[in-house]
Amino acid sequence: MFSVSAKTQYAIRAMAHLAKNQGVSVPSAEIAASESIPPKFLEGILTQLKSSGLVLGERGKNGGFRLADKPEAISMLSIVEAMDGSVKPVSCVEKAGACAQGMSCLPRIFWIGLKEAIDAYLGGRTLKDITEG
Amino acid sequence: MFSVSAKTQYAIRAMAHLAKNQGVSVPSAEIAASESIPPKFLEGILTQLKSSGLVLGERGKNGGFRLADKPEAISMLSIVEAMDGSVKPVSCVEKAGACAQGMSCLPRIFWIGLKEAIDAYLGGRTLKDITEG
DNA sequence: TCAATTCCTATAGACTTGATAGGAATATAC
């Protein structure tokens, strides 16, 4: 339970790599080699990060990827959500009628609280926190 | 990401049901009907809860399940762990060598912090909290 | 024109999840 996908872990390592190389465009293949990430898999990850607006991609020769913002302005939550979507612990939080009780269902409130705790943790740290001490 | 399995959600609803029927043995089929849980699926869940020591099962006629302890003594964390094992966000927290850096790897510390935040939330509430206001 | 690179789509194998089926073991009631 609560396992973080390899995709998300790769994404964060890749973002950290870009944070250490600000100002220059780093090719996907270079990140892959440096961080031990399957190259073709990483390509897809970076595309996904790009369409979420977290990185900028430049094609062609001397192309590559760079951060779209300063590391201290990129929350961990935004990276996680870019990969796996919003953190939704349980189905019944989204679709009603999963259980007999209604909106005041106590388990439901319990799960929502968990989501908020996770979001608070992830939203409270930035890329800078995991690249510097 | 971070979706809670149907199994765990069912388990908690079942435990809540038992909490409302303390002192008597409730048959699996009755819980299933009352909580809209697939009967045979629930059987397996209750067996699992039993082998984790959270409930007691009694066979034969008039048999069924009951809580092994008072609701306020059963943490949500214990239920979640009984279903899906310990909360381990990332692989590299367990098996070393997943990334180039060592124990001081900042992403690693970040993930451990997340695990602790989740455990703190889950460990800080009990079955009683989700059965009473 | 050439080389490097992102970008797009398709695919495949392994694994996980949710659920069902059939029956063996066990306890109670009559």
Add this chain to the structure above:
DNA sequence: GTATATTCCTATCAAGTCTATAGGAATTGA
């Protein structure tokens, strides 16, 4: 002791997700 209600055990299945790879089209710079 026989019928009945129940847990318990094992096997199976379909559907989905996750991880990864493959091949090539589009774009850019030299």
